[in-house]
Amino acid sequence: MSNDHPPGLDLERLRGHLDRERPGLVRGPLDAELIEGGRSNLTYRVTDGTSRWVVRRPPLGHVLATAHDMRREHRVISALHSTAVPVPEPLLLCEDETVIGSPFYVMEFVEGTPYRTTPQLSALGPERTRGVVLGLVDTLVDLHAVDPEAAGLGDFGRPEGFLDRQLRRWGKQLDASRNRELPGIDELHAALGRALPGSPSPTVVHGDYRLDNVLVDGDDRIRAILDWEMSTLGDPLTDLGLLVMYSRRVDVRDSPVPTTAGAPGHPEPAELIERYATGSGRDVSAVSWYEAFAWFKLAVILEGIHYRFTLGQTVGAGFDRIGDLVPVFIDNGLTTLQES
Known part of the structure; x- marks a missing residue:
């Protein structure tokens, strides 16, 4: 200091x-x-x-x-x-x-570690890694169990039409950073719109829920969820879809996207979905749509970073590789949606 x-x-x-x-x-x-x-x-x-x-x-x-x-x-x-x-x-x-x-x-100030990379999480060993990731799901269940009205958050967002608005918003974000052909991205956006699921009752949604946005203490307990800037009232399954997406292994060398999915002991996405369903009592049968939407959203965010990099507005290690990641995210989104 x-x-x-x-x-x-x-x-x-x-x-x-x-x-x-x-x-x-x-x-x-x-x-x-x-x-x-x-x-x-x-x-x-x-x-x-x-x-x-x-x-x-x-x-x-x-x-x-x-x-x-x-x-x-x-x-x-x-x-x-x-x-x-x-x-x-x-x-x-x-x-x-x-x-x-x-x-x-x-x-x-809360003491704790935000686990950002596979090697960092792997250092805990398979059993502890498994416990931390399952704890991440249980904490999400706790968040989505909060009654927004009782917590004084009844007017914190506009849940009606939430998914439709989200899809439109990220489509506009994509249009704002278009400077190259991205095969499949418009197809993914349109297919998501055609298959829009009906949302469950609204909850407080974090908006960027993943392992490196929580602090884990020495006893492997989640001490604090951080970074609430995307939070609102909306469809809780958007948080689950994002968490599932981050739990997939992306086969890209030196990926600049934070992922810990390769750590030994990390539960498979199917187990995380099942644990959320059991804990929350929600119907998760449409989870593939939410995961596909998460792939689309990340593709748009990464394309925006790539766009700023091409304009010389972003400097630093790894930014030159972000453009190569975007097609991988688009393909994963399309595959996930087809599987649903």
Whole structure:
């Protein structure tokens, strides 16, 4: 850690605001480091030498207000904190942009590991790996068991027509980053639209639920679900479909997409689906559609990254290979949908 201000976080101004709003919380000079950056919301670890906290703010520069709405993230973890769903304790929301230049919120720092790669997860050994991944499913069941009305989240999203809107939204995202032929992607988009399933009762949906968005403690328990920026009220099976997709092995060397599916002991997708069905009591017979939609969504996201790379807007290791991944995701989506 260094005493310099990390980009986007003025520590004196943060300290002054915390002293006013939460007197006695901070007991010494603040020190901070940026732990996550990029196009997503920025995450900082902040300490006074005794206690640690996490600060979240939108990316630097102009952003879509809806995509990086601090109030939404703070609201959902505040609502879930008193439920069985493990989330960090929210401490403060600041919507006054004069403090650090943007809205931000502060939450407790939770110890734990986000497992991002197969080697990282493999180090646990097959038995522990299996337990961690099954725990991921059980925690998703807990999330989807929360009654949105009772949690004060009854107006957190618009569940009617959720899947149709999602499909249209990701189709528009695709159109915004088209600069090459992508055989099969329009066919996949159209086939998903023709086979749109009927949604079960709406729940709180995380929107990006996978192993590297949770913190796992030394006892292999999930201590906190992180990154709620995509959360809303909608079809719970979209979270399951994404989780199943991330549990498939993608045969691409040095894939820049985070996957832990190759770790020995990692349960097969069929077992994860069955465990979710048993735990939640939901009908999962249409899960192939949701998995195919997850492949489509990821293909669109990866194509967007590839598009920005071709324009010279994205630098760093691995970005040159992302374009080659897109056809793999399209093919997997088409195959999954045909199997359904």
